[in-house]
């Protein structure tokens with residue numbers, strides 16, 4: 001009997017090592033990794049630049065403490081500020097922690113303005129994590145089931161419905177912030193339109209609310225810009241990052257600007273591991289590679305190639321509802337639950353994911369090439385075709 005707590009429905013495979021976009025299992029079989037550990041392995045596996053940065057740092061010092069100055073953390077915050085235009089960075093270890101920091105910031109922001117019981121508007125089908133506050137913000141009853149009482153202070157509206165936000169604004173004067181994903185990952189690769197984001201920004205400005213964007217999955221170059229909001233030119237007051245931020249080494253970050261900056265002082269928030277020298281070295285190497293190897297431009301071209309190729313291969317096939325996404329965040333929505341495709345793909349040597357029951361989700365590493373994209377399409381399209389035709 002395994003002593004692991006039974007928190008995951010795991011696939012019956014274990015990988016021993018990886019090389020670029022490939023993972024190898026215990027029997028030496030190789031798999032094309034189109035999931036990247038759920039948008040984590042930005043640079044794929046065993047990337048020389050990342051391996052060098054990590055081993056060099058491990059030979060110097062892994063961890064000191066936030067009791068002391070950490071020059072690599074300062075350097076990383078400078079880099080993140082430069083690519084985002086944000087002012088301040090708090091570092092933690094995961095996406096839910098980054099969002100916890102954002103939620104605490106919004107509450108403190110509200111209290112400072114005399115709102116005793118601040119509310120945050122959140123979206124249906126959102127995913128923000130599994131700590132108590134972030135699962136309360138998450139728009140999925142399955143994630144929440146069994147954990148009542150939830151953390152209060154969240155008001156839910158349908159995603160991409162600006163009128164719903166306006167209606168809340170009219171009769172709820174406890175609202176201090178809106179929190180959402182530019183591209184909903186777990187929710188099914190649902191994208192907010194640029195106009196919707198601009199209108200949200202305008203409402204936030206008008207009402208004095210914080211716009212808080214969860215870029216944990218769609219950030220770090222995946223959509224073809226550093227951050228998803230850069231496509232729409234809509235800058236948030238708070239932004240959270242994690243997943244791909246250090247290409248596999250755990251790290252998260254909560255960034256603030258404008259009215260959201262300067263809210264926390266010593267004692268308001270903290271993390272033992274957050275932004276330790278090892279994680280920061282890995283993150284800096286990840287940022288360097290994204291920038292110097294042109295990985296954002298490549299994410300656009302390769303993502304387009306995958307969508308085009310899948311579209312072409314499945315053209316005219318009944319059961320394909322939509323093929324969507326931006327850059328290397330891709331959703332193929334079918335008209336029926338398709339979880340079994342994950343196991344079929346595994347047999348065929350492809351690592352993919354299905355989310356929101358009916359959406360095949362692809363999150364390849366940013367080092368995917370056009371040839372990798374073609375191999376992915378050639379492997380995946382027949383599986384989807386067979387699946388849809390047999391039913």
Ligand SMILES: *Cc1c(COP(=O)(O)O)cnc(C)c1O
Nearest residue numbers: 094095096127128129185216217
């Ligand atoms: C994965 C994810 C989280 C949670 O991140 P963890 O590191 O698992 O805590 C939060 N928000 C979004 C958008 C995510 O995709």
